[in-house]
Amino acid sequence: MKAWLTLVVTAAFFAAPLLTEPFTGYTDGQLPIAQPNPPVQPEGYAFALWGVIYTWLGISAVFGVLKRRDDARWDAARLPLIISIAVGAAWLWVALASPIWATILIWVMLATALMALLNAPTKDIGWFAAPVGLYAGWLTAAANVSLGVAGAGYGLWFGAYGWAYLCITMALIIAIFVIRKAQFSVTYAAAVVWALVGIVVANGLNMTGYLALVGIGLTATFAWRRYTSKS
Template sequence: MKTISTRVKSWINLIAFVITLIVNYLTASGFINGMSQKAVSNKYNTLITPAGFAFSIWGLIYLLIGISLVYMLLKNKETKVKILINIITPIFLFNCLFNILWNISFSYEKIGISTIFIFLMLINLILINKKLYDYRKEIEYRLTSVAFGIYGGWITIASSVNILAFLISINWDGFGISQTIWAPIILLITIIISTLVNMKLNNAVYLLPIAWAIFGIIMKMNNGDNQTIYGPYIMPLGIIGIGILVVLSIIQFKKNNYCVIKK
């Protein structure tokens, strides 16, 4: 049976990515189900949902992934790029599928189902980043490690927000505990788990999107009387969390000999 060439795989990856972008645009604009992603997010707003400006990171993520895919297409005959394409392709196609299904289910306010898909995205991205690290000596990894490192970090914090949105959607009472208590607990758990995960990924940019999201949470808190709504714990936890995540990223960058992942 004839194997698929790396050139064909590169085209498949790029086409899948473009389809994903189109679905993202349709859901963000409210074309699907008449509600934009922002409207759904506001309806199920949580105490760890960042301010709107923080979501601009999607533009950076998709730009870097797009450039990475075009690079793979143009350089598909080079040995290290060939290996990269063969490693990335099957996992990345599933990522596009999970991304599309998450967008559609979230737009239709199927928050529980969307939580499943975003966790599948997270597992998928952790796997991609682990592959990039494990095969780093055999592949051209520099651009893709930045793109998928940022992507993975952002989906990590987005998964936590999605969990809280789901709990709000089912009117969970928190076992009698206020959201001002369990929201920072989930944020703390996210910081701890992401730090532990990155001990395996060794990616210097993975933790930065989480710090960026927390910054967005703090800025949202500073809007008017929001501090009384958020309670006394998120602000200090957020400030300490940002400091820890940034310092750990700098340490990882130095450990990697000033590269995103170690050569």
């Protein structure tokens, strides 16, 4: 049943962007303080990674049904992945209505995606751990982007740049922890680096851009050390 549920929720996740209005970030009307160019948000091109994530998760779900329906090692990671993707299937509708609830839900997506990655089977890496890692890596960035934009948009404690510094730092802390703990973290690290490069492109060489550059270096270094230590 878990294999089939994974396929069903993944299909719903894949269909969601086709059934909702395009989402390009929280609009000015959704936030008390407009955030037209939030510094914590990567340049728009970076969001194209979702196409790869959707496709790879779909291939993984089909393979799981055909070849790994009763595999206990896959099942150990399937339940948190099902929760994450099921929440993700509804996320676009929520994001178009409420930045606060969207932020809460994307952190639920991230937490459960990380649980799936940390419990991913060590075999069939290309079929499970790799796509889930890419998904979880992008969510590590996206959850912090959502928090940063919503926090600044509601005028909580910091301005837009303060939230950007905080959320990039939080994303790096999460990323380093996951890279050190996950059995496979190459695609996870790649997604985090991709998002950080997008932040550099969006900001140029200001303090936010420099912090993102530091994050790229740290993420790549920890990922390389983890990869070589297991080789």
